[in-house]
Amino acid sequence: MPKAPRIAVTDVTLRDGMHAIRHQFSVDDVRAIAAALDDVGVSHIEVSHGDGLGGSTIQYGFAKENEDDLIRAAREVVRRARLTALLLPGIGIIEDMKRVQKLGVETIRIATHCTEADISEQHMREAKKLGLEVVGFLMMAHMLAPEDLAHQARLMASYGADVVYVVDSAGAMLPEDAYARVKALREALPDTVEVGFHAHHNLGLSIANSFAAVDAGATRIDASLKGLGAGAGNTPLEVFAAAAAKRGLETGLDLYKAMDAAEDVLRPRVPRLVEIDRASLTLGYAGVYSSFLLHAYRAAEQFGVDARDILVELGKKKVVGGQEDMILDVALALKKQKEAAAAR
Template identity: 55%
Template sequence: MSQKIIINDVTLRDGMHAIRHQYSREQIAELTRLIDSSGSDIIEATHGDGLGGSSIQYGFSKEDEETIIKTAVENADHAKIAVLLLPGIGVIEDLERAHGFGAQVARVATHCTEADVSEQHIGKAAALGMDTVGFLMMSHRTTPENLLEEAKKMEAYGAQTIYVVDSAGALTMDDTRARIALFKEHLSDSTTIGFHGHNNLSLGVANSIAAIETGAQRIDASLAGMGAGAGNTATEQLAAVMNRMGIEHNLDLYKTMDAAENVMKPMMERPVQIDRLSLTLGYTGVYSSFLLFAERAGKEYGVDARDILTRIAEMGAVGGQEDWIIGVAQDLAQEKKVHS
């Protein structure tokens, strides 16, 4: 823990999920300035599903991609601006445009067992001279050993940082340690290890600290935990714990507290908190961005959204399969009718 922890703020990307991707240009500018002045090292700014995500499938963002990225770039004095790309949702041309808009960090995300689809995108980001990150989503859905093999692929493609990503907030501290420890032991000494946590089981900060103690050097967080499901690791909470533990970082605790309390929380349309639906996400291991889709479908079809999420988990859904939710809700409604 002697090395200073790099904080990657995801308020303007993962936080997009919690506000239905409706941040305005003015809100993006204000949040970027606050996050930057609070000491975060990297600020990620795209649609919640990354470059190319604004669509009927995932929800249209209020502002276009160029506006989101350029506004973040223009309002950050110190932090690097990052973009997320999920191959198949975003394409290489999207990455090139984002780089042209001023993005310096590229995070290429795949399902935890599908790193092979990222080769061209990681290679292009590295060729562009971007800080290139491999982002292994839903990391609870495979063994630590298999996750390491996928990480090695991303490393070979040119990723300088590899993340264990707890997209469902389903990992325990032991689960987190097991994955980070293998990365630390078997990846190159020059490869940085990152961790992205969600708070669906109330373990966002705990897992982030476990990751740091085991060798992670880059940690994701967001103001007031703003993000999908029960939200991400909250920046202000993480800063307080790191201060208590003597972990070195660049965050200003009071500034993160004030930004979370005075600006972020009033922007929330739905409180980012652990409730019965977000807890179900973590318990069943369902992708955190499914929460609002399941909540809406449950109301529309008169079924319990927890049953939708449980069925989705049984089907093995991964990120990008939100369209399954309507079909599941219809099936549950029909079953309810038959048994009534």
């Protein structure tokens, strides 16, 4: 058993959870959920479109309400936790950050693909000047070897990040993968910079991966009520609270309040829960972006191959967002393989 550290839990129900309900939380939903979370004892409550500030667009999906109204609703009720927003440079801009700080946001999380920390430089430096707590968010972190990920994290730290997260966007990591990456960051970063871990549950390992991250030195863990989040969802907050208490980890979470928030506050407000279904399991297994899913299904039909084989192949090739044209190449190659096999 590791020695009991103090783990700060950032709740993402009102940000990553937005993906699971197509960004349709209302101002009333946000007020009720944020108030309950604040009472549970999470250290940070993130409120944003699933794709961050400025994400409410035809490309990423229109939110039900204006993002400023959602942030104001949370600000009215949050007393203990730090109000947090996510920003993906390119979707959100520096002006968004300034605007939400005036509404009461205290922590900004700046997310980039794991190989592109350098595009966060301007935003981080500006956020530091504004006096915000700055958190770097290295997405799809399973795609980079630990030492390369640590290099990207060092860049973020050099821009002023107070915390850098290893983000398992595709839910593709095993506990040993989470451990190795967090450990590499912990060893590469100065003691003044914390390491965080954001899990997805595609392989059913969100709790175990979060434990592995803590064992490797992470002091920030993301979670959400009922695991509400993109794909198979995130680490379920109430389950993490229970399992962490059993493990002797200090999280500051009130277990019964977390259970009640999940069941009495969140559950009635969502039409369905997240689950590990064929699509999300395939994404975790292949380790690819969820945005590839629909393209892969289309290509599979066109070429008469299994969409899962396409996704697994894309994972092997480490294809990233913007390379969607690769999907047709992969489908065609698989079709040829299949024909060659049939001819033998």
